[in-house]
Amino acid sequence: xxxxxxxxxxxxxxxxxxxxxSQAIHVAATLGIADLLADGSRTxxxxxxxxxxxxxxxxxxxxxxxSVEVLHELDGQRFELTPLxxxxxxxxxxxxxxxxxxxxxxxxxxAWPGLLHSxxxxxxxxxxxxxxxxxxxxxxxxxxxxxxxxxxxxxxxRSNAALLAxxxxxxxxxxxxxxxxxxxxxVAVLAANPGVQGVLFDQPHVVSGAASLLERAGVANRCHxxxxxxxxxxxxxxxxxxxxxxxxxxxxxxxxxxxxxxRRALAExxxxxxxxxxxxxxxxxxxxxxxxxxxxxxxxxxxxxxxxFAELLEASGLRLARVLDxxxxxxxxxxxx
Ligand SMILES: C[S@@+](CC[C@H](N)C(=O)[O-])C[C@H]1O[C@@H](n2cnc3c(N)ncnc32)[C@H](O)[C@@H]1O
Numbered sequence: 001x002x003x004x005x006x007x008x009x010x011x012x013x014x015x016x017x018x019x020x021x022s023q024a025i026h027v028a029a030t031l032g033i034a035d036l037l038a039d040g041s042r043t044x045x046x047x048x049x050x051x052x053x054x055x056x057x058x059x060x061x062x063x064x065x066x067s068v069e070v071l072h073e074l075d076g077q078r079f080e081l082t083p084l085x086x087x088x089x090x091x092x093x094x095x096x097x098x099x100x101x102x103x104x105x106x107x108x109x110x111a112w113p114g115l116l117h118s119x120x121x122x123x124x125x126x127x128x129x130x131x132x133x134x135x136x137x138x139x140x141x142x143x144x145x146x147x148x149x150x151x152x153x154x155x156x157x158r159s160n161a162a163l164l165a166x167x168x169x170x171x172x173x174x175x176x177x178x179x180x181x182x183x184x185x186x187v188a189v190l191a192a193n194p195g196v197q198g199v200l201f202d203q204p205h206v207v208s209g210a211a212s213l214l215e216r217a218g219v220a221n222r223c224h225x226x227x228x229x230x231x232x233x234x235x236x237x238x239x240x241x242x243x244x245x246x247x248x249x250x251x252x253x254x255x256x257x258x259x260x261x262x263r264r265a266l267a268e269x270x271x272x273x274x275x276x277x278x279x280x281x282x283x284x285x286x287x288x289x290x291x292x293x294x295x296x297x298x299x300x301x302x303x304x305x306x307x308x309f310a311e312l313l314e315a316s317g318l319r320l321a322r323v324l325d326x327x328x329x330x331x332x333x334x335x336x337x
Contacts, residue, residue: 024064025088026104029097033062034081034088037071041080098154102147107137111297124300134299139205149182149206153213156184156244162327163244163275169193172271174238176201178230178262179246183210183223185275186242190219198223199235230258239267244275244329248291249299252312259316263336272318274332279305287328306332 006014028034031051036042044062048055059077066073070085081089090097102108107130114125126134138145163185169175170193177186180200190198198219200210204227214220226235231254234241241262247255262272277288292303304312309332310320318334 021068023104023109024061025070025100027061028065028070029088029100030104032090033071034085034097035090037079037081037085038089038091041074041078044077044079047079094158095154096158098147098150098152102151105144105147107144108298115293115297118296125297127300135203139203142205145205146209149209152181152245153184156181157188159275159327159329160185160188163329163331164188164192166324166326167273167331167333169196169240172196172238172240174199175240175242176235176238176265177242177244178234178258179243179249181206181210183207183213183225185244186223187213187217187219189242190222191217194222196222199238200225201228201230201234203227203229230261232261234262234265236265237267238265239270240273241266241270242273242275247274247301247312248276248295248303249301251300251302252315255301255312256315259312259318263317266336268336270335271321272313272334274309274334275326275329276309276332277303277328278309278323278330278332279303306330 031053033047033051036047036050042050044059045055047053047062048058051058062071062079063073065071065085066079069082070088071079072082073079086092087094087096088100089095111126111129114129117123117128118125124133126137130137138148169189174197175186175189176199177183177189178201180186180202183200186198186200190196200207200214200223202210202225207225207227210225211220214223214225228234230246243258243262247258250258259272266272277285277291279285279288279292288303295301295303306323309323313320313332313334314337317337319337321333321335324331324333
């Protein structure tokens with residue numbers, strides 16, 4: 001087959017229609033198609049039987065995914081995973097399966113048409129569409145909360161290795177993971193640093209789902225969980241507080257309130273470690289700039305430049321010590337001012 005770069009009009013039309021690809025991948029992830037193909041190719045009918053779906057219609061989904069190289073179609077309506085499709089498996093180290101299963105959920109998807117409202121008013125789309133914020137919405141819907149926590153675990157696992165390579169957590173006595181979700185990052189930190197104790201802090205309904213991960217990772221004897229509200233308090237007197245993908249969920253006022261609570265709890269000479277994407281210069285950094293729109297639509301937060309982080313820290317009684325690259329994320333290290 002001869003591959004030719006499409007003309008600009010075709011390229012932009014495909015970008016405009018990108019929501020179709022996103023939803024098609026989401027449906028395949030929800031059905032667990034990639035896991036069903038982990039051991040080799042299967043026919044569309046076999047996959048329909050395994051997923052309880054409508055055979056002829058599942059075939060239409062699969063052939064569309066093969067047209068964008070997520071799958072590869074063989075003779076006889078048989079499909080196999082491509083290298084691009086491999087990360088949709090749930091048990092590979094760089095799995096994106098949890099994220100793909102979350103991002104197209106109807107309630108979250110429904111917030112995105114509110115982007116125009118956000119751009120016109122500066123207001124949060126999710127609140128505009130649903131009349132509540134993402135955290136309240138999910139706290140009363142355990143199934144959605146579990147899907148979201150799995151998405152966070154899936155993203156966290158992908159970035160852990162780079163984070164551990166970039167930052168020496170072994171120098172700390174106790175690390176608190178603030179808004180640590182199901183504990184994927186803290187587990188990795190503790191597993192790599194046998195002398196460190198951990199505290200996983202998140203909303204009560206979130207940390208209640210973490211025990212099995214801590215047990216399975218063999219770190220439960222060095223880690224306990226605390227449920228609470230980081231606008232009120234966080235566990236006291238640790239020498240490191242990690243906030244990974246937490247500050248980007250919040251506007252500046254809310255972020256300063258969280259960071260002030262953390263600063264007050266921080267042991268003398270301790271460190272606050274904000275792990276986030278940092279907004280790149282003009283025309284670069286697609287992931288952070290689209291994540292920024294996702295924050296605008298979903299949780300009402302934003303991605304920030306290095307200078308904006310420095311200002312947030314200063315307003316919270318902290319000072320920026322250094323910024324380290326850790327793959328697609330940065331570690332923004334701060335200490336008491
Ligand atoms: C985007 S997730 C990031 C999770 C985890 N740090 C990670 O990187 O995978 C933000 C986390 O903040 C938690 N969170 C939101 N509001 C909170 C609050 N008021 N108090 C404590 N945790 C909260 C959520 O439950 C969620 O686990």
